[in-house]
Amino acid sequence: MxxxxxxxxxxxxxxxxxxxxxxxxxxxxxxxxxxxxxxxxxxxxxxxxxxxxxxxxxxxxxxxxxxxxxxxxxxxxxxxxxAEGEAPAIAWSGFAAGAPTFANFRELRLVATEALTPRLRRLTFTGRDLGRFASAADLHVRLYLPPPGVTRPEWPRPGPDGRTLWPEAPLCPEVRYYTIRRASPDTVEIDFVLHDDPGPGARFALQARPGAICGIAGPMGRAAPPAAWTLLAGDETALPAIARLLEAMAPDARGVVLIEADGAEAGYPLAAPEGVSVRWLDRAPESPLHAAIRALDFPAGDDLFVWAGCEAKAARTLRKHLRSERGLTREQHLVVGYWERARVPVP
The missing domain is CATH 3.30.310.50 (Alpha-D-phosphohexomutase, C-terminal domain)
Known part of the structure; x- marks a missing residue:
């Protein structure tokens, strides 16, 4: 360490x-x-x-x-x-400013796109030394996406006190958090939700052609640890994470998967162990996810884990339910706010 x-x-x-x-x-x-x-x-x-x-x-x-x-x-x-108006001097041991990028940053080049469902598209990238993103313990990354009209943005770098120094407009990239679907030492796959009113991520997924450049940093965001019973829940933005968590489960794993989505998204490829049931919840006319979780029978005992990814306000409500009504400890659940209602959702 x-x-x-x-x-x-x-x-x-x-x-x-x-x-x-x-x-x-x-x-x-x-x-x-x-x-x-x-x-x-x-x-x-x-x-x-x-x-x-x-x-x-x-x-x-x-x-x-x-x-x-x-x-x-x-x-x-x-x-x-x-610090309320102060200008604190922060000097870190073992750190010298001047690096052109952060140590966990890599530049990516798009090589292929694939339509998974009408609203989900997989982009495959290549780059150098991408093995760190194949971590089974961490699911998420920061993507640095080129702003409109820019093919090669400038990348952020560490400043003298450790804070991030950002390039000036118009070369400053737009940042969104995404889930790594699959990674190897030289490729990374990321699944993008395509929105009617696309934000930076969906816009890149819709418009980018092979050869397009973006950046990636991380990984971060813990996964679901092994448990006797596991609940995985979320909307379509959580599908890549749920797919990875299912693949990591033991063949004899038991649990439930609840996915809120439009009907067409049920075609997203998921492979669950035999003891894990997958239920697709139709969103219309409103979100059914919280009600479905409240109605679910949790098994007796402490050997269980709940992982969920959804809209930020819904995540706060679900987190309160799991802690206050179900009595789960921090070690028994992880609820991630993947997007905010006022903003375009990102996986």
């Missing part, structure tokens, strides 16, 4: 640490307290905050340099945002 540290002078490090922990907790980031030190579980690794006098000690730990960069960027950006 690698680590990087910084000691930041602040007017009130205790208040900043408390505000930052409250903010991250609202986004379902788990944390533990060890005296004055708070340890945050940040997906690709951990971060810790410890106020000492007029300084805030910050430490991040991750398996590789790409993970360290992600965590440095996250905590540095939040420290600056919560």
């Amino acid at each position: 690698l680590f990087s540290e910084a000691t930041v002078a602040l007017a009130d490090p205790h208040k900043l640490a408390a505000d930052l922990v409250e903010h991250l907790s609202a986004h379902d980031v788990a944390h533990e307290r060890h005296g004055a030190r708070v340890v945050l579980q940040l997906g690709v690794g951990t971060g810790s905050l410890e106020p000492v006098g007029e300084r805030l000690r910050v430490r991040v730990e991750a398996p590789d340099e790409g993970g360290l960069e992600m965590l440095r960027a996250l905590l540095a950006a939040n420290i600056v945002d919560f």
